Amino acid sequence: MAELLQLLISGLSTGSIYALVALGFTIIFKSTGALNFAQGEWVMLGGMTAATLFAAGVPLLVSLLIAVVVAVLMGLLSQRLVVGQLRKPSAMSITIITVAIAICTKSLVMLILGKNPAGLPPFSGEGALRIAGGVVESQALWIIGVAAVMMAASTYFFGHTVLGKALRAAAAQPEAAALVGISPQLSMSLSFMFAAGTAALAGVIVTPLTLTSFDHGTILGFKAFCAAMLGGLGSLTGAMVGGLLLGVAESLAGGKLSSHFKDAVAFVVLLLVLVKWPNGLLGRGQIEKV
Amino acid sequence: MALLEVDDVRVSFGGLHAVDGLSTRVEEGTIKGIIGPNGAGKTTLFNAIAGIQRLSAGTIRLSGRSIEHARPFERARLGLARTFQNLQIFPDLTLLENVMIGCHPRVGTGFLSSILATPASRAREQRMEETAYDKLSLLGMADRAGELAGNLSFGQAKLLEIARALAAEPKILMLDEPIAGVPASEQGGIGDMIKAVNAQGVTVILVEHNMRMVMRLCDEILVMRNGRFLAEGTPAHIGTHPEVIAAYLGKESSHAQRP
Amino acid sequence: MQARFISIGKLGQSRRILALLWLAMAAWPFISPNDYVLSLGIYFLINLILVASLNLIMGWTGQVSLAHAGFYGLGAYVSGVLSVRLGISPWWGTAAAALVVGAAAYLIGLATLRLRGPYLSMGTLGFSGILSVLFVELVPLTGGPNGLSGITPYALFGIDLDTPARFFWLAWGVTAVVMWLLLNLYLSAQGRALRAIEGSEIGANTLGVHTLAYKVVAFTLSAALAGLAGALYAHFNLFASPETFGFGTSVLLVVMVALGGSGLYWGPFFGAVIFTAVPELLRKFQDVELLVFGMCMIAVLLFFPGGIASLIGHRSPPKPRTAPADHSAPPPSQSAQEHGDGAAGSR
Numbered sequence: 016m017a018e019l020l021q022l023l024i025s026g027l028s029t030g031s032i033y034a035l036v037a038l039g040f041t042i043i044f045k046s047t048g049a050l051n052f053a054q055g056e057w058v059m060l061g062g063m064t065a066a067t068l069f070a071a072g073v074p075l076l077v078s079l080l081i082a083v084v085v086a087v088l089m090g091l092l093s094q095r096l097v098v099g100q101l102r103k104p105s106a107m108s109i110t111i112i113t114v115a116i117a118i119c120t121k122s123l124v125m126l127i128l129g130k131n132p133a134g135l136p137p138f139s140g141e142g143a144l145r146i147a148g149g150v151v152e153s154q155a156l157w158i159i160g161v162a163a164v165m166m167a168a169s170t171y172f173f174g175h176t177v178l179g180k181a182l183r184a185a186a187a188q189p190e191a192a193a194l195v196g197i198s199p200q201l202s203m204s205l206s207f208m209f210a211a212g213t214a215a216l217a218g219v220i221v222t223p224l225t226l227t228s229f230d231h232g233t234i235l236g237f238k239a240f241c242a243a244m245l246g247g248l249g250s251l252t253g254a255m256v257g258g259l260l261l262g263v264a265e266s267l268a269g270g271k272l273s274s275h276f277k278d279a280v281a282f283v284v285l286l287l288v289l290v291k292w293p294n295g296l297l298g299r300g301q302i303e304k305v
Numbered sequence: 306m307a308l309l310e311v312d313d314v315r316v317s318f319g320g321l322h323a324v325d326g327l328s329t330r331v332e333e334g335t336i337k338g339i340i341g342p343n344g345a346g347k348t349t350l351f352n353a354i355a356g357i358q359r360l361s362a363g364t365i366r367l368s369g370r371s372i373e374h375a376r377p378f379e380r381a382r383l384g385l386a387r388t389f390q391n392l393q394i395f396p397d398l399t400l401l402e403n404v405m406i407g408c409h410p411r412v413g414t415g416f417l418s419s420i421l422a423t424p425a426s427r428a429r430e431q432r433m434e435e436t437a438y439d440k441l442s443l444l445g446m447a448d449r450a451g452e453l454a455g456n457l458s459f460g461q462a463k464l465l466e467i468a469r470a471l472a473a474e475p476k477i478l479m480l481d482e483p484i485a486g487v488p489a490s491e492q493g494g495i496g497d498m499i500k501a502v503n504a505q506g507v508t509v510i511l512v513e514h515n516m517r518m519v520m521r522l523c524d525e526i527l528v529m530r531n532g533r534f535l536a537e538g539t540p541a542h543i544g545t546h547p548e549v550i551a552a553y554l555g556k557e558s559s560h561a562q563r564p
Numbered sequence: 565m566q567a568r569f570i571s572i573g574k575l576g577q578s579r580r581i582l583a584l585l586w587l588a589m590a591a592w593p594f595i596s597p598n599d600y601v602l603s604l605g606i607y608f609l610i611n612l613i614l615v616a617s618l619n620l621i622m623g624w625t626g627q628v629s630l631a632h633a634g635f636y637g638l639g640a641y642v643s644g645v646l647s648v649r650l651g652i653s654p655w656w657g658t659a660a661a662a663l664v665v666g667a668a669a670y671l672i673g674l675a676t677l678r679l680r681g682p683y684l685s686m687g688t689l690g691f692s693g694i695l696s697v698l699f700v701e702l703v704p705l706t707g708g709p710n711g712l713s714g715i716t717p718y719a720l721f722g723i724d725l726d727t728p729a730r731f732f733w734l735a736w737g738v739t740a741v742v743m744w745l746l747l748n749l750y751l752s753a754q755g756r757a758l759r760a761i762e763g764s765e766i767g768a769n770t771l772g773v774h775t776l777a778y779k780v781v782a783f784t785l786s787a788a789l790a791g792l793a794g795a796l797y798a799h800f801n802l803f804a805s806p807e808t809f810g811f812g813t814s815v816l817l818v819v820m821v822a823l824g825g826s827g828l829y830w831g832p833f834f835g836a837v838i839f840t841a842v843p844e845l846l847r848k849f850q851d852v853e854l855l856v857f858g859m860c861m862i863a864v865l866l867f868f869p870g871g872i873a874s875l876i877g878h879r880s881p882p883k884p885r886t887a888p889a890d891h892s893a894p895p896p897s898q899s900a901q902e903h904g905d906g907a908a909g910s911r
Contacts, residue, residue, distance in 0.1 A: 115819070115862045118855075119859060122852070122855035240689060244689070279694050279698075285686060285690035289683060289687050402759075405753070469771065
């Protein structure tokens with residue numbers, strides 16, 4: 016029982032990271048139909064920036080905030096300078112250009128912040144907690160907590176605020192939204208900024224647990240795609256649920272079955288979902304049989 | 306036996322009956338128009354005949370053979386060809402290549418022959434190119450054969466779709482609002498072209514809002530309203546039909562006018 | 565009176581260009597200063613098959629496959645494992661590799677291509693991930709993270725093709741055949757139908773193309789060719805490591821197709837050059853080169869969205885070909901240089 020709880024919390028912690036990254040990934044998919052390959056790199060950007068600042072003496076909280084702001088700016092720049100300049104912005108061309116953005120981000124981090132792995136201290140100090148007989152890293156609880164707040168705030172934002180609903184409208188029907196005064200450029204910029212921001216947030220809260228380095232982003236992005244697809248591409252709630260489920264599934268598989276095949280869980284689950292529920296668990300995608 | 310027989314066809318989306326128990330016949334060699342106010346179900350019926358829209362009930366027979374379960378590409382092989390109101394051209398292919406795709410149902414040779422470039426496959430390629438050129442010439446676009454279709458204007462692209470549909474030498478040519486969005490100066494030309502094609506023996510079904518064109522071209526007109534059959538007959542008959550006039554004007558009108 | 569048909573003319577001309585290219589490439593072993601440079605030529609030829617095969621599914625039908633490096637790796641490991649663990653001849657191993665990878669793709673394609681949407685991307689993503697894990701974890705078979713070593717080279721008439729000089733001719737020949745067959749396909753009714761699916765799937769379907777069958781065939785063929793490339797790689801490199809075949813490489817291959825010119829026959833030539841040459845350049849210099857590469861990528865994607873291959877060839881349409889009854893022959897310079905057709909221009 017204790018072991019199960021441990022696995023569960025560890026899974027929720029990893030899953031929260033996946034959920035945050037998948038959330039940002041999904042908002043870009045909704046606005047553009049494209050798969051954002053820079054998502055994982057933005058996570059890494061957040062973690063590395065915060066770690067570098069902290070190592071230079073900047074207070075922890077300030078480092079975290081600056082890191083997120085930097086990432087948000089990167090998101091804005093990516094959209095304004097790159098994606099927005101495409102002559103024929105199709106889902107495929109945007110997808111491909113995000114790979115270029117990912118490469119540039121990665122190399123910028125390498126050049127400016129160095130190639131060495133960097134870390135942050137756990138937010139509430141070293142030391143694990145004992146909960147119901149199991150051992151849990153305090154940072155894991157921070158991750159779950161911060162992510163939960165972020166996810167709740169996002170759900171509220173997209174579901175109940177004018178701006179959030181406008182963004183969703185613009186994502187679904189850009190021309191119609193433009194007609195009622197929602198600028199497609201602005202909404203796309205906001206989408207990219209949001210995606211980068213959530214990614215960086217994930218990056219700063221996970222770094223105390225796992226360290227980070229310039230090449231950390233790819234596999235994380237990879238898993239986040241799986242999470243987003245698991246939940247149903249295009250569904251914000253689905254991305255979050257998918258991420259959490261994926262994290263828990265991985266953790267349980269790793270603990271109960273074999274740590275070797277833990278990584279395969281994400282992909283096996285993805286394939287199963289694809290075959291049985293192509294819409295994902297919560298998506299209302301366009302399933303058109305040809 | 307008519308060339309196309311539509312019997313008691315029903316297309317429902319949940320509780321909404323877009324087409325509700327409609328029957329009609331299309332005789333070989335005629336031009337049949339389908340008209341009706343907005344929401345009448347004309348496009349749904351059209352798509353059902355073309356194979357993109359599945360039927361909830363009823364049958365559709367082509368030359369006596371039931372086709373309601375045939376998928377669109379199978380219907381193409383059986384002799385049905387259609388154009389799209391909102392265009393489905395292949396913008397990255399040339400005009401010639403677009404029309405050559407129209408020949409596809411009769412290409413005959415398979416992947417392996419093509420990969421090996423057998424003489425048979427190359428000979429077929431040559432014949433398809435000839436046919437495609439002929440159809441492009443018919444529509445006056447042969448001089449632009451090598452251009453990318455994406456560069457065409459809307460009206461020209463509509464013509465391209467017709468050329469493409471003709472390349473299959475279909476039994477029935479289905480035209481989905483062929484002059485919608487086309488400049489007035491070009492509309493007459495398309496009408497003439499449809500008449501010319503029909504004169505060569507191709508049966509035509511068209512959905513169109515432009516009454517003048519419908520009255521001028523069609524041998525028989527089917528009028529739909531709310532998914533149901535309203536009236537059917539020659540242009541003269543339909544033009545003075547009180548219920549048809551009422552359907553378009555929204556009420557019984559003592560100022561009956563030709564639509 | 566000689567009416568030159570556009571498509572026949574184009575095939576003839578493209579074939580001549582291909583032949584010239586291959587003749588030029590035959591000089592490579594003689595102009596290479598050392599074995600290393602010679603190997604680069606071999607890797608280019610193998611990469612050409614790889615990128616061209618991805619172009620087949622991506623550029624011709626518009627579906628993004630994220631598993632292409634995985635298929636490449638599966639081919640390498642199937643053939644490699646058969647030769648190392650079971651002592652099976654590399655020739656049979658290569659055939660097995662193409663078949664196994666093709667079969668896997670066939671199943672994935674059937675499951676995912678039926679649906680409209682990014683489902684092929686999803687399915688290939690999942691499959692790629694599973695393959696990566698398997699390559700690393702099935703240590704007794706694959707050698708695990710340290711890779712599979714001791715792969716036997718091809719042997720022809722008793723001579724091992726284990727030096728670059730000898731292997732070059734095998735790669736030269738095999739790639740020539742593959743590109744020849746792909747050219748035939750590209751300029752055929754089926755190739756055209758595949759490219760039409762990319763333009764409008766519903767349009768193609770309505771015109772008589774069995775789009776599902778065509779997409780599945782294209783995907784299967786594309787994977788089988790990647791598997792073939794993988795086997796060639798394995799029996800040349802004599803070593804295979806999981807890192808070469810990961811998701812990152814799959815993504816990079818997608819980019820190579822786009823940079824070269826997605827959907828164009830000559831696109832993969834440029835894509836393969838970039839894919840082969842760039843790591844070499846990056847290896848020599850500092851990390852700023854990666855940034856430069858990223859920015860060049862962005863520049864190409866923004867300013868040449870059709871890819872590098874879209875720049876070759878004229879944009880003007882051919883002189884009007886007269887109707888069959890007319891006896892004036894089009895001038896010999898009519899070379900059908902349609903932008904986007906992929907046939908290189910006459911200069």
